Amino acid sequence: QQQVKQSPQSLIVQKGGISIINCAYENTAFDYFPWYQQFPGKGPALLIAIRPDVSEKKEGRFTISFNKSAKQFSLHIMDSQPGDSATYFCAASSSGGSNYKLTFGKGTLLTVNP
Amino acid sequence: DVKVTQSSRYLVKRTGEKVFLECVQDMDHENMFWYRQDPGLGLRLIYFSYDVKMKEKGDIPEGYSVSREKKERFSLILESASTNQTSMYLCASIRQGGNYGYTFGSGTRLTVV
Numbered sequence: 001q002q003q004v005k006q007s008p009q010s011l012i013v014q015k016g017g018i019s020i021i022n023c024a025y026e027n028t029a030f031d032y033f034p035w036y037q038q039f040p041g042k043g044p045a046l047l048i049a050i051r052p053d054v055s056e057k058k059e060g061r062f063t064i065s066f067n068k069s070a071k072q073f074s075l076h077i078m079d080s081q082p083g084d085s086a087t088y089f090c091a092a093s094s095s096g097g098s099n100y101k102l103t104f105g106k107g108t109l110l111t112v113n114p
Numbered sequence: 115d116v117k118v119t120q121s122s123r124y125l126v127k128r129t130g131e132k133v134f135l136e137c138v139q140d141m142d143h144e145n146m147f148w149y150r151q152d153p154g155l156g157l158r159l160i161y162f163s164y165d166v167k168m169k170e171k172g173d174i175p176e177g178y179s180v181s182r183e184k185k186e187r188f189s190l191i192l193e194s195a196s197t198n199q200t201s202m203y204l205c206a207s208i209r210q211g212g213n214y215g216y217t218f219g220s221g222t223r224l225t226v227v
Contacts, residue, residue, distance in 0.1 A: 006156070009154070034215065036216075041220065042220055043118070043204055043206070043218030043219050044157070044204070044216075044218050045218065046215040046216065049215070089156060089157065100164075100208050100216075101147075101159060101162060101172070102159075102216065104149075104156045104157040104158075105156055106154060106156035107156045107157075
């Protein structure tokens with residue numbers, strides 16, 4: 001059972017464009033939604049995260065939009081740059097447990113063309 | 115910065131071998147995790163540990179075991195390696211009370227032949 005569904009699987013964007021990656025979750029107990037960025041040969045690194053008490057969080061060119069009623073959240077990368085080319089994973093977790101276990105989406109390979 | 119070190123970057127093992135993947139973190143984190151990463155499947159949790167000698171099964175524990183004898187070290191064991199365990203293995207850690215931002219190692223790419 002896939003608890004976090006991520007789309008698209010791959011995405012090609014021109015430099016300066018907006019990259020949008022979407023995720024949907026099923027478990028209503030999830031209350032923490034991070035995004036990870038992974039470059040080739042590296043482990044994933046935390047990019048930005050949101051909790052459901054806000055509908056949007058922005059850090060520089062990266063924005064998370066969160067829709068609690070639809071159980072969806074998305075990552076927007078404004079003014080996309082070739083250096084943003086990486087694999088992006090959404091994830092979700094429930095603070096009801098104490099084990100910090102994250103459930104990840106399947107990932108999106110983003111390519112930003114110069 | 116927190117550092118999570120995985121002992122091997124690449125490993126090639128034969129079917130049936132017992133394989134040990136080692137992970138060490140240097141920031142006294144209580145929680146440690148082992149994930150495997152496969153194309154199109156994302157990251158799937160194998161096992162995790164929230165304290166020394168404590169372990170819990172993740173989503174795909176079959177064929178694996180773990181050991182946590184010291185707080186800084188979390189080992190993944192493939193009792194009898196099989197070709198379907200060829201994958202990228204990622205270790206991660208986070209401290210109790212942390213902001214859920216895992217620190218990942220760089221991964222071990224295991225090939226079972």
